[in-house]
Amino acid sequence: MFKRNKRISLLQYWTSRYLLTLFIGLAIISLISAAWIRHTTFENRLEMMEFLADETVYRLTDNSGLSNGPFNGIPGFIRDRERFTMREIDPILYVVDTKGNIITSNRPVPPGSAKNVVSMLDGEEGTKELTIGLEPVQYVVKRKIENSQELIGWVLVVEKKANLTRVNQAYGQLAILIGALALLGWVAIYFLSKRLARPIKQVAAAAKQVQEGSYSVDLPQDSKEKEVYELVTSFENMAQKLEQLEKTRTELLAGVTHELKTPVTSISGLLQAVKDGVVTGQDAMEFIDMAVVETTKMKTMVGDLLAFNHFAVDAIPVKLEPVNVNQLLREAVAQWEVMQEDDSVHVNLHLVDPAIHVHVDIVRIQQIMTNLLTNAKQSMDIGSVTLTLKEQGDTVSIIVTDTGRGIPVEDQAFVFERFYRGENKKYAIRGLGLGLPLSKMMAQSIGGDLKLIESHATGTSFELLLQKATTS
Structure with a gap:
């Protein structure tokens, strides 16, 4: 046995999928933002270490500093890290001579550090990543101390990589921002989905009403x-x-x-x-x-x-052939007049000169004209019907105008509806209400059309459009 799929509401369906899409998007944005924050913070802190090294070299080599000896302690500004906005990290600053002996430092020098400092002096000045033994990865900024273009020592600024990339506060702010966006997105999605679901639910309820027979x-x-x-x-x-x-x-x-x-x-x-x-x-x-x-x-x-x-x-197949439209109209009218029991209605013909050939099925045209003329006769006791031929580009127009009572305004929109019979005909004239709908179908089957032009208390006009026959 096949299990029937469980249906859920439109609101629940779209809200859950919108939220899933939103959370996936926010998660991707969070990862990219965290990586960008980490990278930017790392670059900024490295720049601050480089600035600290450059500033230390400058203070140690200016005239006032050299007057009391080039290594007369680290200047007091080094201890004031607030000035360099380095509250998040606490790098170690070494001032060493050319042999690697530590002259001074901003911290007490732990045992064994001298050996590590000597290993940092390999190479030129700059910034590089360094791993010493089993210690954590560190970054070292090296700057030369020169006096009269003579190398007299080095400034080393050292900090662990973990400290340079630690941004706990920024991650917290990012989490708050992402959480706020998620909440705002959920609220917006919920109300938008609810607004979309409401008219659909109303249409569904109306469809059930129609299904039960109430329109x-x-x-x-x-x-x-x-x-x-x-x-x-x-x-x-x-x-x-x-x-x-x-x-x-x-x-x-x-x-x-x-x-x-x-x-x-x-x-x-x-x-x-x-x-x-x-x-x-x-x-x-x-x-x-x-x-x-x-x-x-x-x-x-x-x-x-x-x-x-x-x-x-x-x-029903149709047989199209080129026919002289003047002759076609004369024969259709003559055939209709033969079937009439009286001559209370007179038919006037206004043909075209020279004659035009149209591409039609003769039998269908005669049926259409019979229906139009019969309807015209039923709308009047005594009167006339005028058939006027007009050439309109690639088509020929046959306008059938009577002098009858006309079609009520409320019935005019439904004259081509199948089985529709107006109040004037419903009880006065026997029939099924198929004459005009059938005539329109026949006209369209041969590439033409049948239209109601106008109808009022003094008469009605229909227009039959036929395609011209192509001349070789």
Whole structure:
């Protein structure tokens, strides 16, 4: 059996990882800072030892010092280490003659030191690291004592390496600083993660609400972060869209049931009347004719459903060919007029001269024009529809304008939504609300498009865009 991964909260997840990253970063900074402090302190103390050696040589060789003998004790300034800001170390200062005999020192000379001092005189003056026997590593600063360019002795400043690199106080200050930064970073990370987690938790709670079937979500819109604001607003828009789709689905089920039930009931009643002999002779034939009409209507609605589903999954291929757009429009209008039972609506054509060829599927264009003209006729009792052709760069525009009642403003945004039927049509005209969505799909399948230009109380205008045929 596979174990399900344990889930932790976003706040805990990101806080722990941010803190881990912060502590690793601070640890690296601490090591680098400690090494830098150690190195800098070491260099500064070596410089102070060199300064002490140079100053001692200067005091021993100036005129006032030589007047009483060159080795008349170490000057008093040497004992005052505060002057040289050397409170952290306490180097040993030797003044020796050319043979290595210790003339004087700032400390009592321990037994055996004379031998070690002699070993320090090898080489030229300068600063070097020295190891004598088993003693700790020391640094020695050597300076010559000369009188009239004659070597008369040496100044040696000696200190253990451990003392030169000891910076306990600086390490303590660094630890306090790093600790303060860690605390400040933890507080900042905690509150930032909490601020980031809050809207996500709210969206997650709203998602559960939507999952349970309630689409009325209320999320705060005061997020300053662009991404969080887009997440919240997108989710609210999605919830509203789902609510609209759920409403449309419910209306679809009721509408399809009603629209299919009505002709089935009519057909059943008409045929039953003929069968039972309620009507005979010519009346029976009329009942049969009415049943055939109802059957045709039902067949049309089922065909619309099948066609829409096929177009929705790109299952219907289109056959594109170059066609004269003037001739295409005349044939589409003529075909529609033949199917009309009356001539209450007149169609006006405004064609282009010279004629233009478009790259289309003739059958699909005829279906689109039939849908547009039928919708136009349904919007008016008596009137006219005007079809205007316009050339627009690489496309040809067919504008279909009627003089009907228009589409209500609240319905205009949904005219291309599948199964959507406005209040004006819902109970007055039978249908499934697939005409315009299907027409738009067909237009897009041949590289064009179908748009609603405008609609008001005196008429509506749709625009069908078609691609020009390329000329070789």
